[in-house]
Amino acid sequence: xxxxxxxxxxxxxxxPCSLLSIIRRLRCQFSFSNCLSKCYIDEECNDFLxxxxxxxxxxxxxxxxxxxxxxxxxxxxxxxxxxxxxxxRVPYNVQLAPDNxxxxxxxxxxxxxxxxxxxxxxxxxxxxLGKKSEWDPYIxxxxxxxxxxxxxxxxxxxxxxxxxxENFKYACALVTSRAWESSRGVSMIPFADFxxxxxxxxxxxxxxxxxxxxxxxxxxxxxxxxxxxIRYGNFSNARLLLDFGFTLPxxxxxxxxxxxxxxxxxxxxxxxxxxxxxxxxPILKDVNGFSSSEYSSALKEVRFADAQGRGIxxxxxxxxxxxxxxxxxxxxxxxxEAAENDGRVARRPLKDKSREIQAHQFLLSKITGLxxxxxxxxxxxxxxxxxxxGKLDMRRQxxxxxxxxxxxxxxxxxxxxxxxxxx
Ligand SMILES: C[S@@+](CC[C@H](N)C(=O)[O-])C[C@H]1O[C@@H](n2cnc3c(N)ncnc32)[C@H](O)[C@@H]1O
Numbered sequence: 517x518x519x520x521x522x523x524x525x526x527x528x529x530x531x532p533c534s535l536l537s538i539i540r541r542l543r544c545q546f547s548f549s550n551c552l553s554k555c556y557i558d559e560e561c562n563d564f565l566x567x568x569x570x571x572x573x574x575x576x577x578x579x580x581x582x583x584x585x586x587x588x589x590x591x592x593x594x595x596x597x598x599x600x601x602x603x604x605r606v607p608y609n610v611q612l613a614p615d616n617x618x619x620x621x622x623x624x625x626x627x628x629x630x631x632x633x634x635x636x637x638x639x640x641x642x643x644x645l646g647k648k649s650e651w652d653p654y655i656x657x658x659x660x661x662x663x664x665x666x667x668x669x670x671x672x673x674x675x676x677x678x679x680x681x682e683n684f685k686y687a688c689a690l691v692t693s694r695a696w697e698s699s700r701g702v703s704m705i706p707f708a709d710f711x712x713x714x715x716x717x718x719x720x721x722x723x724x725x726x727x728x729x730x731x732x733x734x735x736x737x738x739x740x741x742x743x744x745x746i747r748y749g750n751f752s753n754a755r756l757l758l759d760f761g762f763t764l765p766x767x768x769x770x771x772x773x774x775x776x777x778x779x780x781x782x783x784x785x786x787x788x789x790x791x792x793x794x795x796x797x798p799i800l801k802d803v804n805g806f807s808s809s810e811y812s813s814a815l816k817e818v819r820f821a822d823a824q825g826r827g828i829x830x831x832x833x834x835x836x837x838x839x840x841x842x843x844x845x846x847x848x849x850x851x852x853e854a855a856e857n858d859g860r861v862a863r864r865p866l867k868d869k870s871r872e873i874q875a876h877q878f879l880l881s882k883i884t885g886l887x888x889x890x891x892x893x894x895x896x897x898x899x900x901x902x903x904x905x906g907k908l909d910m911r912r913q914x915x916x917x918x919x920x921x922x923x924x925x926x927x928x929x930x931x932x933x934x935x936x937x938x939x
Contacts, residue, residue, distance in 0.1 A: 518632070518759075519696045519721070519748040558582045558589055567653040568610055568706050577604040579734075582710050585743060587762065588663070590712040593738035603719075603732040603744060606705050611730070612638060612651065613700035631701035636687035639704075640679055643687075654706045661686045664693070665761030665911060693760045696721055696730070705730050713760070714745035715768050721746065753918045763917035770921035771814045776835055776882065778810055787847050788838050795854045795861035811835045818928040827932050830863055832879065837862035840875040873937050880933040883926050890923040 562581050569576050580603055583592035597603065614634035617625075621637065639658070642649040649655060664686070694709040695702045708721055708730060718735045738744060752771045753763040778785050789810065813832050820826070827833075838861065841847050854861040866872040897916055 518692060518702060519694070557592070558584050564653050564657055565707060568606075571650075572607050572610045574605075574607060576606055576707055579603055580744060582707075583741075583743065585712070587712065588659075589710050591710050591744045593740050593742045593744060595740055597734050597736075597738040597742075597744075599734050599736060601734045603734050604708055605729055605731040606708055608700070608703075608728045608730075610706060611698075611700075612654075612704040612706075613698065613702060614638070615700055617641070632688055632691045632695070635691045635695060635702050635704060636684060637679070639687045639690060640683060658690055658694075662907075664689050665757075665907075665914065689761070696723070698723060698730075699725060703730075708732060711744065711746045713748045713751075713756070715747065715751075715764055717745045717747045719744075719746045753921045757914055757918055763914045763921070765917050766924075767917075767921050768817075770925050771816045772886070772922045772925050773812055774815050774832060774882070774886075776811045776832070776839065778839055784841065784844065784847060787844060788841070791847055791851055791861060792835070792838055795851070795859060815925055815929055817925045818932040821928065821931040821935055827936065828879070828929050833876070834860070834862035836875040836879045837866055837872070840871065840878050846871075876933050876937050880930060880937065883930045883933065887923065887926050887930060890919055890926065894919050894923065 558581075565576060565582070579593060579595055579597050579601060580591045581594045582589055584590075591603075612635060614622075614631050617634055617638045618641065621641065622634075625634065625637075639655060642651045642655045646652065661682075691702065691704065695704045696708075705721065711721075711732070719732060721730050721732055723730050732746065734744075748760070750769045751759075751767075752769050753767045754771075756767070757763050778788050782788070792810065811832075813829055813835075815828060815832070818827055838847070838850060841850065850862050853864065857863070866875065894916065897912055897919070
């Protein structure tokens with residue numbers, strides 16, 4: 517996956533000033549200032565900014581420089597910054613996209629080669645040119661393979677000679693973790709790609725087709741030395757780990773994929789499956805047309821345990837109601853009710869309260885089972901015999917953040933379900 521950007525349709529785009537954004541701003545400023553003491557200016561990387569400005573023929577940023585933090589390089593305020601200031605502006609002509617690939621290589625690529633693979637091949641091509649590459653000051657400052665932790669796997673197309681599977685994987689990981697979706701397919705945006713991510717930041721990379729540039733506008737005030745964090749997207753820790761090689765200690769976008777299945781020994785299985793597929797609950801099929809679970813849905817943190825709150829997704833509850841029905845009459849009734857309303861099945865509480873509670877207790881037992889599994893996994897990471905150092909210890913911490921974040925989501929759902937069953 518890639519980083520998302522927003523397209524600017526006018527020159528006066530501003531982020532909405534909602535209560536959420538005010539809370540985010542306060543929390544962001546707290547987390548920015550937390551990083552201050554650990555920042556060092558990366559002089560070598562700032563020579564690269566001068567080179568980029570020279571290549572672009574325009575100023576890219578007068579307010580930011582590249583600093584070194586505990587979690588790698590990042591953009592840092594050079595001067596006081598106020599909301600609305602333009603933090604950086606990178607013209608399209610100094611961005612790397614699939615159309616930068618030399619024609620000779622492009623001609624060898626079939627239609628099946630995607631944009632990420634094309635930009636990855638472009639990076640490898642420029643890397644091979646070394647100092648002769650017009651992009652060398654940028655390419656040589658990209659992270660090395662040993663600095664990366666992405667867990668995504670890739671298809672190898674074997675297009676260019678001397679490109680090994682290992683360095684192709686590395687180049688694809690570079691692209692997925694630091695390129696933006698763009699009108700040119702996928703674009704590496706030098707300098708902007710030194711910005712680190714925070715789930716709490718409202719700041720994103722904006723893209724103006726009219727001005728042919730990408731820009732970042734400040735949403736907050738910064739003092740010199742503050743780290744400027746942007747939001748790559750509303751990404752869970754699982755997604756961050758897979759595509760970017762890091763996780764956050766408390767990620768507000770964490771979610772857990774819950775899979776439910778109708779047992780094969782259930783005599784009403786076929787009737788239930790028919791009802792579900794007829795009424796907009798998609799039945800999952802794997803690539804071979806088989807399925808180990810009939811239903812899967814993303815569970816997000818339930819912020820208010822109060823059973824009256826929005827609670828867990830309606831579609832999961834609907835599936836549980838169908839799953840727990842125990843007579844053809846009950847199933848027919850659900851079909852009839854769906855037809856009489858908006859066509860969606862089992863969206864209303866079952867008339868028989870004890871059956872409604874049963875369906876929710878079934879969900880609660882599933883989630884409690886998952887909680888036990890998560891607790892066991894977290895415990896196994898704490899074993900004193902598991903003596904990990906350096907990179908491995910860092911990866912252990914990433915796994916811990918991932919598991920504890922998902923456990924938090926599961927616990928919030930379990931609490932909501934308990935309250936629902938009680939009341
Ligand atoms: C777009 S680059 C940002 C610049 C990068 N830190 C560097 O040194 O070049 C994205 C990468 O930065 C790192 N990163 C970004 N945000 C982070 C965060 N909040 N915590 C830890 N690592 C982060 C991850 O390695 C990620 O793949």
